[in-house]
Amino acid sequence: MSSIYGSSSWGRRTESTGFSNQCYHRLFCGPRMVKNGSNTGRQFYGCALWPKEDCHYFQWVDEGNRPCKEDNRNDKEMLLEHLFSNRNEGQKALEEKIVRLKLKKKMVEAKNQEMQLLITKNLKS
Incomplete structure (x- = not known):
């Protein structure tokens, strides 16, 4: 099948x-x-x-x-519901990961800017 x-x-x-x-x-x-x-x-x-x-x-x-046909239909509906639920959970997890990575990126950029300022300050001295 x-x-x-x-x-x-x-x-x-x-x-x-x-x-x-x-x-x-x-x-x-x-x-x-x-x-x-x-x-x-x-x-x-x-x-x-x-x-x-x-x-x-x-x-x-x-x-x-x-x-019976009704049982098969119910099985298919439950399967689709399960698949969509898993997809939605996966999508939510990815969205949360994107938020965490964006925050991490901002922190790295801020640290990079701080390091650049220290390097510039040390070069001037």
Whole structure:
């Protein structure tokens, strides 16, 4: 299957579960089990990096063989949301780095000007 990542195994169906069991980070996610609530004991696949960097991938193990169009649409929407979120976080980090570098540049220029004044003063003496 071709995906937004190009031709890859991500998102391909497998015979055993119906899905490749990779989250949107493109990492393998093994089955987990619900411990509380109305779905206690039910198995699911979730983001491999949860809870630190949750990409919100979710698939019930017992529903893996019959994904509906709505599930696929929701998966794609979540993937896009995750990608845009990462892009925005990266852009924000770069903007912060630019601010720090501009401040550092001003400090270096001020130090350079101070050194030039000292050199000029020493040459005159």
